[in-house]
Amino acid sequence: MAEAVVTMDGWCKLHDTRTFDWSTWKLTSEEERNAAIQEFQELMKKWDAVEADKAGSQSVYKVIGNKADLLFIFLRPTMDELEEIKRDINRSKLGDFLIPSHSYVSIVEMTMHNPMEEGKDRELSPQVEARLKPILPKWEYACFYPMNRRREQNANWFEISKAERTRLLYEHGMTGRKYAGKVKEIISGSIGLDEWEWCVTLFAHDPLQFKKIVYEMRFDEVTTKYGEFGDFIIGAYLPNDDFAEYFSL
Numbered sequence: 001m002a003e004a005v006v007t008m009d010g011w012c013k014l015h016d017t018r019t020f021d022w023s024t025w026k027l028t029s030e031e032e033r034n035a036a037i038q039e040f041q042e043l044m045k046k047w048d049a050v051e052a053d054k055a056g057s058q059s060v061y062k063v064i065g066n067k068a069d070l071l072f073i074f075l076r077p078t079m080d081e082l083e084e085i086k087r088d089i090n091r092s093k094l095g096d097f098l099i100p101s102h103s104y105v106s107i108v109e110m111t112m113h114n115p116m117e118e119g120k121d122r123e124l125s126p127q128v129e130a131r132l133k134p135i136l137p138k139w140e141y142a143c144f145y146p147m148n149r150r151r152e153q154n155a156n157w158f159e160i161s162k163a164e165r166t167r168l169l170y171e172h173g174m175t176g177r178k179y180a181g182k183v184k185e186i187i188s189g190s191i192g193l194d195e196w197e198w199c200v201t202l203f204a205h206d207p208l209q210f211k212k213i214v215y216e217m218r219f220d221e222v223t224t225k226y227g228e229f230g231d232f233i234i235g236a237y238l239p240n241d242d243f244a245e246y247f248s249l
């Protein structure tokens with residue numbers, strides 16, 4: 001039996017995508033629209049205060065394509081806080097127009113055998129703390145998708161030795177390192193939490209870099225042999241200052 005990997009686990013992560021009910025919004029009076037936006041901005045200020053205290057993080061994105069209109073990413077220490085955020089959104093006036101389209105729940109993780117960090121005292125390292133409780137980079141684009149590691153007769157990730165998994169992830173990490181400054185990644189685990197095994201969230205200044213890194217990694221053995229992918233969602237960062245403008249008619 002192969003040895004299970006011990007994970008270090010950080011903040012809980014929710015990707016919450018919403019379709020905006022533009023048809024009803026267009027029939028709503030300007031006064032009501034302004035009140036809904038203002039109320040929501042108060043909610044966003046509350047979330048920002050949490051981020052300023054380093055007790056969580058969040059960002060909003062305009063989804064490109066028709067899978068949804070808005071993507072919210074929330075990181076919080078507990079699942080209860082994520083549930084409370086969802087309720088806050090749904091209770092708000094703007095929430096009446098934000099129709100849930102998809103969500104993904106996971107927990108930020110690092111594996112104890114991270115081959116890039118062999119020999120380091122990971123419990124105490126501030127870098128590890130920053131990776132497990134990350135403040136989302138406010139870069140221009142984000143992309144996320146769920147992943148599995150394959151479990152087939154001649155390609156079963158959960159059957160191969162820990163040393164082999166470490167070797168494969170080392171190769172993967174080396175490819176990732178080539179994208180330093182261009183792509184940032186947050187890997188979270190979702191086994192037992194959502195439908196897939198991992199959730200990959202990427203950030204870039206230029207969306208072309210998503211295509212490049214995901215393509216290049218397809219040639220890494222760990223992906224070629226063991227990578228399975230779900231649906232991709234890509235969005236453009238929506239700063240708080242542009243939030244009201246987004247809903248203008």
Ligand code: VOV
Pocket residue numbers: 109110111113114115116147149169172173175176177179183184185187198200202213214217218223227
């Ligand atoms: C921005 C670049 C980048 C970098 C530097 C990077 C590095 C690393 C390291 C060092 C490790 C392993 C240890 C740990 O810390 O857990 C991982 C882990 C993982 N990755 Fe990664 N990854 C990147 C980027 C990156 C991408 C673009 C993808 C998706 C494409 C692909 O084809 O998979 C991905 C996937 C994953 C997954 C699903 C895991 C969990 C694997 C598991 O089976 O346990 N990842 N990743």
